[in-house]
Amino acid sequence: MMQQSVLTTLMDDLADYIAAILVVVGWVVLYRQTLAMRRREEMAQSVQLVIQTVDNIFHLSREYYSPSNSDHISYLSAEIKGKFVLLSKYLMILKAAGMQFDVKVDILKFKMLSTGGHFETVDFLQQLNQPNWREELTYSGLSLRYSIERSYFTWCNQKLNIKSLLLPSI
Amino acid sequence: MPKNPGQIDIGKQFSRFPAGRTAKDGEYSGQVFLKKLLLPALKNHDRIVIILDNALSYGSSFLEESFGGLIRDRILTRKEFDSKLEFVSSDEYLLAELASYVNDATERLNNPDG
Numbered sequence: 001m002m003q004q005s006v007l008t009t010l011m012d013d014l015a016d017y018i019a020a021i022l023v024v025v026g027w028v029v030l031y032r033q034t035l036a037m038r039r040r041e042e043m044a045q046s047v048q049l050v051i052q053t054v055d056n057i058f059h060l061s062r063e064y065y066s067p068s069n070s071d072h073i074s075y076l077s078a079e080i081k082g083k084f085v086l087l088s089k090y091l092m093i094l095k096a097a098g099m100q101f102d103v104k105v106d107i108l109k110f111k112m113l114s115t116g117g118h119f120e121t122v123d124f125l126q127q128l129n130q131p132n133w134r135e136e137l138t139y140s141g142l143s144l145r146y147s148i149e150r151s152y153f154t155w156c157n158q159k160l161n162i163k164s165l166l167l168p169s170i
Numbered sequence: 171m172p173k174n175p176g177q178i179d180i181g182k183q184f185s186r187f188p189a190g191r192t193a194k195d196g197e198y199s200g201q202v203f204l205k206k207l208l209l210p211a212l213k214n215h216d217r218i219v220i221i222l223d224n225a226l227s228y229g230s231s232f233l234e235e236s237f238g239g240l241i242r243d244r245i246l247t248r249k250e251f252d253s254k255l256e257f258v259s260s261d262e263y264l265l266a267e268l269a270s271y272v273n274d275a276t277e278r279l280n281n282p283d284g
Contacts, residue, residue, distance in 0.1 A: 073196055077189065077229065082227055088262075091263070104266050107263050111267060115229055118231065120189040120196075120232070121195045
């Protein structure tokens with residue numbers, strides 16, 4: 001009888017502690033989830049900048065390799081090269097922020113197609129005679145976009161699982 | 171340790187805006203870079219560090235002609251290329267691009283029909 005009474009008292013005491021612990025854990029999860037969602041929004045904006053840069057390069061390349069362009073070295077070629085530098089820097093920022101990428105092959109292919117072997121040469125318009133060049137350029141741009149978006153979604157899944165919300169690092 | 175190491179800073183010693191493949195493409199083309207800087211440096215040094223960071227950006231033709239051209243024109247074997255040249259850049263994608271031109275030139279030399 002006495003043993004049962006001690007057990008009941010102990011259970012009552014523990015219940016208070018458990019409730020307090022649950023409140024703290026709940027608060028930590030909520031706080032970390034808010035942080036993670038904020039971070040996700042910031043990363044989404046950066047990813048959009050990367051994708052926008054890829055699109056810009058694609059359109060600049062089309063413009064550069066069009067019969068209406070008469071300058072082999074011009075604002076257009078400088079802008080294409082500059083945008084590639086920008087693209088590298090954006091990707092480095094995302095990598096430093098914790099996003100893992102496997103886009104090196106996609107970037108190389110996209111650069112080789114959007115610039116090409118005749119880039120900044122006097123006979124640059126010969127690029128237009130490369131078989132399937134336009135299709136390959138379009139496909140490589142889209143493929144790079146997909147790889148970046150896929151990396152972002154993988155990163156989001158890692159950041160919003162319950163383990164990462166409870167563990168110290170965010 | 172190489173006996174006589176050298177260094178080429180493309181942005182400072184050649185141009186911040188290297189562009190084009192042959193001399194007719196412009197005065198800062200790959201061919202001009204080879205003739206004015208890289209080939210003389212190869213004659214005088216066992217090993218050359220090439221700094222890429224101080225140029226604003228590089229076009230595919232310039233990179234291919236300057237470095238793929240060393241292999242393509244049989245100025246260096248691939249083994250010599252790897253032992254004599256070292257590239258420095260904070261841009262990992264630029265280094266990967268450069269390596270791909272050298273690899274392509276090596277591949278084409280080894281498999282001319284491929």
